[in-house]
Amino acid sequence: MTIPARVHFCWIGTSLPWAYVFAILSAAERSGLPEIILHHTDVLDDGAELRALQDASGVRLSRIDSLACLAEAGGALGVGNGLAALFQALASPVMRTDVLRAAILYLQGGIYLDLDTVTTSSLRPLLDTPQFVGSEFIVWPQSVRASRSPLVWARHLALDVMRKVLRRLPHGWKAFRRVEKFYFRGVNNAVMGAEAGSPLFRAYLQAMLKVPPARYTEAYALGPDLLQAVVDRYEADDLVIQDPQVFYPLPPRISELWFRIDPGARLNAVLSAETLVVHWYASVRTKSRVALINPQYVREHRSHQLYSALVCSCISSLPEAA
Numbered sequence: 223m224t225i226p227a228r229v230h231f232c233w234i235g236t237s238l239p240w241a242y243v244f245a246i247l248s249a250a251e252r253s254g255l256p257e258i259i260l261h262h263t264d265v266l267d268d269g270a271e272l273r274a275l276q277d278a279s280g281v282r283l284s285r286i287d288s289l290a291c292l293a294e295a296g297g298a299l300g301v302g303n304g305l306a307a308l309f310q311a312l313a314s315p316v317m318r319t320d321v322l323r324a325a326i327l328y329l330q331g332g333i334y335l336d337l338d339t340v341t342t343s344s345l346r347p348l349l350d351t352p353q354f355v356g357s358e359f360i361v362w363p364q365s366v367r368a369s370r371s372p373l374v375w376a377r378h379l380a381l382d383v384m385r386k387v388l389r390r391l392p393h394g395w396k397a398f399r400r401v402e403k404f405y406f407r408g409v410n411n412a413v414m415g416a417e418a419g420s421p422l423f424r425a426y427l428q429a430m431l432k433v434p435p436a437r438y439t440e441a442y443a444l445g446p447d448l449l450q451a452v453v454d455r456y457e458a459d460d461l462v463i464q465d466p467q468v469f470y471p472l473p474p475r476i477s478e479l480w481f482r483i484d485p486g487a488r489l490n491a492v493l494s495a496e497t498l499v500v501h502w503y504a505s506v507r508t509k510s511r512v513a514l515i516n517p518q519y520v521r522e523h524r525s526h527q528l529y530s531a532l533v534c535s536c537i538s539s540l541p542e543a544a
Contacts, residue, residue, distance in 0.1 A: 224417045225349040228257035228332040229341075232286075232323050234315040236264045240543070241504070241515040242337035243271045248536040249335060250280045254344035261286040261326060274541035288322055295325035299424060304431045312438055316505070320411065320444040324426050331418035338504035339413065339469075340532050342497055353416035353423070354462040355453065356469035358501075359398075359405040361385060364447040366406070381405060389475045392484055395492060398476050402466075405473070411449050412501045413469040422461055426452045469499045477503040480529040481511050489531045500532060516543040 229249050233242070250258045258281045266272050266283070275281050292305040299305075305321060312318050323334045333345055348354060361382045366374055381404060388394035416423050429452050430444055437443040453461070471493055472479060479487075480502045493500070504512055511529075517540045523530035534540070 224352050225333065225415050226331040226417070227255045227346070227349060228259060228330070229253055229255055229345070230323070230326050230330070230332050230334045231258075231260045231337055232319050232326070232334075233260060233262045233266075233337065234264070234318055234322075237267050238262075238271050238275075239512050239515065240271055240517065240519075241512045243274055243541075244515075244520075244533050244537060245335065245337045245339050245341075246275060246281060247278055247541075248339075248533070249341040249345075250278050251538065252341040252343060252536050253333075254346045255333070256280055257282065257332075259284050259332075261322070263288050270541065270543055277541075286322075288318070291329070292321065292325050295329055295427065298329065298419075299427055301428070301431060305427060308430060311435065312444075314439075314441075316441070317438065317444050321427075321430060323411070324423050324430070327414065327416050328420060328423040328427060329418060331416060331420070333415035334411075334413070335499060336412035336501060338502055340500045340502070340536050342493060342500060342532070342536055345498055348415055348464075348498070351462045352460045353414075353420045354464055355409045355411070355414045355422075355449065356464040356466070356501075357407045358410050358466050358470035359402045359473040360408050361405060363406045363408050363450065364442070385475050389478050392482070392486070393479075395472050395476050395479050398473070402473070407466065408446060409450050409453050409463060410446050410470065410501070413464075413499050421458065422452065422456055425456065465496065467494045467496045469497075470501050471497050472500075472502075474503055477501075480532070481527060483523070483526055484528070485526040487526065487528045487531070489528055489535060492528060502529060517541055518543050 231246055246260055261284050263286055289306045292309050293303055296302050296305040309318055309321050327334055361378055366378050388398045429448055433443055520530040520533045524534040
């Protein structure tokens, strides 16, 4: 095994919602890895959510000094305080996490998971490679958004309309799988892993420093857009790009179906034997659902909602909400 047997999560803020607690608890129970670390920049609010993490076997809460971490990574890269300065220049917590997660992987190695995930199976098979990222099916990669070709835009507008129609259908994910081959298969930084000192993450961090400040307000400028560009330029043969079903069994927008109330929904029909992690995209239209989710919610909805069924299947003993 080349990637260290540990999982990293990052959180900027004091209040950690239950949905994100479930991400950590599922990794502790299902990943098969002995060390699950939540790197948090602030003192976490006391409550049932924090106590559930403190009581979980294998979970370590680690208060991180972001600037010190980034200064260390900058020193290793030979860029001084460049990463720390970049972090301070960013207003978005999401973009700050883009920088922090890459620095943690570069310094420590391991597997990084976003908090809008649920781990479904052992992650040990992912350790047998120096570095990996996952891919997903999307409509609007940066290369298309920057295109001036009417034909390119017409094609992707048609794909966008098709996706919008399918996400409204009760079992639209089934129909999407018949047309997914027409969509762009791009990389995402919600699930990725590497050994310490990884050349891919070295290149990724260095590329972050070349992004012009005018793009610091663009949602994906330091995340999937930049990672895609780095992966496209990467020439070594030690990078594995995992297929979409491994981490992203339902793609963006279609992922709303995780939260659809549907008594006929069957979790085993959505997941495949290859699925190790489910990324359910809190950043895409389902964000409002996060406030509703707690242990009682998933118990009550597990028979007629895919997300609740997923959580209940991956965490054998749900904590109490109070």
